[in-house]
Amino acid sequence: MKPDLFEAPDYYHLDDLLSEEHLLVRDAARQWVKRDVSPIIEEYAQKAAFPKQIIGGLAEIGAFGPYIPEAYGGAGLDQISYGLIMQEIERGDSGVRSTASVQSSLVMYPIFAYGTEEQRKKYLPKLATGEWMGCFGLTEPNHGSNPGGMETKYKDMGDHYLLNGAKLWISNSPFADIAVVWAKNEEGRIHGLIVERGMEGFSTPETHNKWSLRASATGELIFSDVKVPKENLLPNKSGLGAPLGCLDSARYGIAWGAIGAAMDCYDTALRYAKERMQFGKPIAAFQLQQKKLAEMITEITKAQLLAYRLGQLKNIGKATTAQISMAKRNNVEMAIKVAREARQILGGMGITGEYSIMRHMMNLESVITYEGTHDIHLLITGADITGHQAFK
Amino acid sequence: MKILVCISNVPDTTSKINFTEGDTKFDTNGVQFVINPNDEFGLTRAMWFKEKQGATVHVATVGGAQTEPTIRKALAIGADEAIRINAEPTDGFFVARQLAEVAKNGGYDLIIAGRESIDYNGGMVPGIIATLLDMNFVNTCVSLEIEGTDAKAVREIDGGNETIATSLPLVIGGQKGLVEESDLRIPNMRGIMMARKKALHVVEATDAPTMTADVKFEKPAAKGPVKLVDAGNIDELISLLHNEAKAI
Numbered sequence: 001m002k003p004d005l006f007e008a009p010d011y012y013h014l015d016d017l018l019s020e021e022h023l024l025v026r027d028a029a030r031q032w033v034k035r036d037v038s039p040i041i042e043e044y045a046q047k048a049a050f051p052k053q054i055i056g057g058l059a060e061i062g063a064f065g066p067y068i069p070e071a072y073g074g075a076g077l078d079q080i081s082y083g084l085i086m087q088e089i090e091r092g093d094s095g096v097r098s099t100a101s102v103q104s105s106l107v108m109y110p111i112f113a114y115g116t117e118e119q120r121k122k123y124l125p126k127l128a129t130g131e132w133m134g135c136f137g138l139t140e141p142n143h144g145s146n147p148g149g150m151e152t153k154y155k156d157m158g159d160h161y162l163l164n165g166a167k168l169w170i171s172n173s174p175f176a177d178i179a180v181v182w183a184k185n186e187e188g189r190i191h192g193l194i195v196e197r198g199m200e201g202f203s204t205p206e207t208h209n210k211w212s213l214r215a216s217a218t219g220e221l222i223f224s225d226v227k228v229p230k231e232n233l234l235p236n237k238s239g240l241g242a243p244l245g246c247l248d249s250a251r252y253g254i255a256w257g258a259i260g261a262a263m264d265c266y267d268t269a270l271r272y273a274k275e276r277m278q279f280g281k282p283i284a285a286f287q288l289q290q291k292k293l294a295e296m297i298t299e300i301t302k303a304q305l306l307a308y309r310l311g312q313l314k315n316i317g318k319a320t321t322a323q324i325s326m327a328k329r330n331n332v333e334m335a336i337k338v339a340r341e342a343r344q345i346l347g348g349m350g351i352t353g354e355y356s357i358m359r360h361m362m363n364l365e366s367v368i369t370y371e372g373t374h375d376i377h378l379l380i381t382g383a384d385i386t387g388h389q390a391f392k
Numbered sequence: 393m394k395i396l397v398c399i400s401n402v403p404d405t406t407s408k409i410n411f412t413e414g415d416t417k418f419d420t421n422g423v424q425f426v427i428n429p430n431d432e433f434g435l436t437r438a439m440w441f442k443e444k445q446g447a448t449v450h451v452a453t454v455g456g457a458q459t460e461p462t463i464r465k466a467l468a469i470g471a472d473e474a475i476r477i478n479a480e481p482t483d484g485f486f487v488a489r490q491l492a493e494v495a496k497n498g499g500y501d502l503i504i505a506g507r508e509s510i511d512y513n514g515g516m517v518p519g520i521i522a523t524l525l526d527m528n529f530v531n532t533c534v535s536l537e538i539e540g541t542d543a544k545a546v547r548e549i550d551g552g553n554e555t556i557a558t559s560l561p562l563v564i565g566g567q568k569g570l571v572e573e574s575d576l577r578i579p580n581m582r583g584i585m586m587a588r589k590k591a592l593h594v595v596e597a598t599d600a601p602t603m604t605a606d607v608k609f610e611k612p613a614a615k616g617p618v619k620l621v622d623a624g625n626i627d628e629l630i631s632l633l634h635n636e637a638k639a640i
Binding site (some may be wrong): 013015023025027032059066070076139 | 406421460461464579580582584585587
């Protein structure tokens with residue numbers, strides 16, 4: 001793979017809106033990605049393996065629970081810092097960002113927000129350092145966009161719960177030490193349970209042959225009469241709103257992350273267009289290439305402004321689920337379009353592993369589907385503005 | 393051992409350079425600033441002295457509030473305290489005079505400044521600090537070891553190295569070699585969190601004359617188009633090199 005020459009586009013000088021700490025956090029993540037992710041990521045994507053050696057580095061730059069309070073091992077940063085870290089990691093690879101998103105928003109966040117003090121103290125510090133890795137089980141083979149229909153269930157056996165069911169498309173599952181699993185009790189109410197690797201009847205087979213997020217490990221969670229200790233139930237929130245609250249946080253991170261992937265594709269295409277000579281001049285001098293590049297930077301800039309404002313709202317606790325949906329949907333679609341146009345500019349070179357574009361493009365096919373599909377997010381906006389739900 | 397690392401806030405090496413006000417001022421619009429690389433090698437070596445020999449490390453810069461992210465980064469990397477001298481740097485003497493004043497009041501044993509900043513490339517600051525404070529001075533320093541008050545410094549000279557024995561208090565002009573690029577540190581989250589609580593003192597500038605003024609900046613002339621000469625046409629190549637490029 002070519003050396004990482006990335007220069008971040010900042011057409012509207014958004015850096016001027018960032019605080020000193022935002023810049024410090026962002027630049028540390030940016031430097032780390034350049035040093036530790038870019039040189040190895042193509043190889044791992046090609047061989048479909050998660051680079052476990054970067055877990056320590058992800059923890060060092062604060063990618064695991066940056067907004068979790070310091071008392072539980074987090075960094076106590078604001079939501080814009082979290083977004084910026086996600087942006088920089090996804091600039092390297094969406095798969096690596098997925099690992100960090102899951103750990104932060106889908107594992108640490110529910111334990112922090114819905115767990116007991118004992119659960120917070122037991123799990124959060126080890127998750128923040130990456131000593132323990134987690135995964136999140138909501139989606140099932142028969143229930144994707146309709147998680148409320150889940151079939152995974154547990155029974156109260158007096159001194160423990162008995163868990164049965166299966167979850168699919170679970171990032172980090174093949175190596176996770178713990179899983180935050182959503183299941184129905186005997187009354188049909190959804191609760192979160194912390195399931196630990198090694199519990200009898202719990203297995204995590206890996207999903208192979210993906211064409212997307214190849215540098216991230218994806219798998220299943222299978223529960224066959226798993227005895228879960230009662231103290232592993234997350235007591236402070238139940239119902240579908242509990243897992244959806246985690247998804248709000250993760251989707252917010254994705255809205256920023258997708259900008260990173262788009263920035264990398266744009267920067268690569270711009271550099272290539274200025275260097276690639278055809279008909280005696282750089283292809284950047286041709287109108288059709290300029291149209292592509294000008295539209296890319298316009299859309300990236302709009303997405304940056306959307307994410308920044310959403311971050312401000314999230315910092316004061318005013319970002320709604322529908323606002324987060326809008327940003328996730330818009331920014332991921334923006335990124336996938338930028339990746340496709342950037343690939344065109346690179347011609348045949350764009351399909352090779354010499355450049356990051358095709359990897360980003362394939363990754364984004366997952367990102368546009370997971371954490372609420374592109375269509376479902378549209379319907380969330382639709383329901384929000386009309387007052388009529390059109391999901392079913 | 394008490395160390396002062398002098399830090400210059402310079403444009404990132406990938407910045408696009410432009411000038412304003414009739415080519416007399418650098419246009420900072422859209423430019424990202426970083427720790428001057430020669431200073432960063434020195435800071436990283438200072439971290440080694442801190443961790444291995446228990447040194448205390450302070451950093452100082454001359455600049456407005458906009459330079460604080462750069463010195464906060466130095467704190468996040470591990471410096472104990474930072475001092476910002478609240479003045480726009482004008483020329484090398486002005487900057488050195490400010491830093492010397494801070495150094496004199498702080499009682500430092502070792503002052504590390506970059507050999508030169510990568511923006512204006514003046515290369516004068518460490519030498520002037522040493523002169524103003526009457527301290528020993530080693531420039532273009534590529535290795536430094538301290539034992540008690542004895543210092544062994546290696547200086548890069550034309551075509552080789554020179555090893556010098558000297559003693560504290562000492563000023564060095566540092567550069568790559570003090571540590572290697574692979575030794576440079578990325579601030580980790582723990583460091584960033586600790587940096588929040590570390591002192592960043594803002595002190596007012598000392599009166600100092602500005603000895604020079606910028607009259608005009610010029611960028612290198614843009615490269616002309618490439619002329620391709622047929623491999624068999626040596627005469628034309630020689631004629632072009634002789635008459636047009638005037639290279640032979």
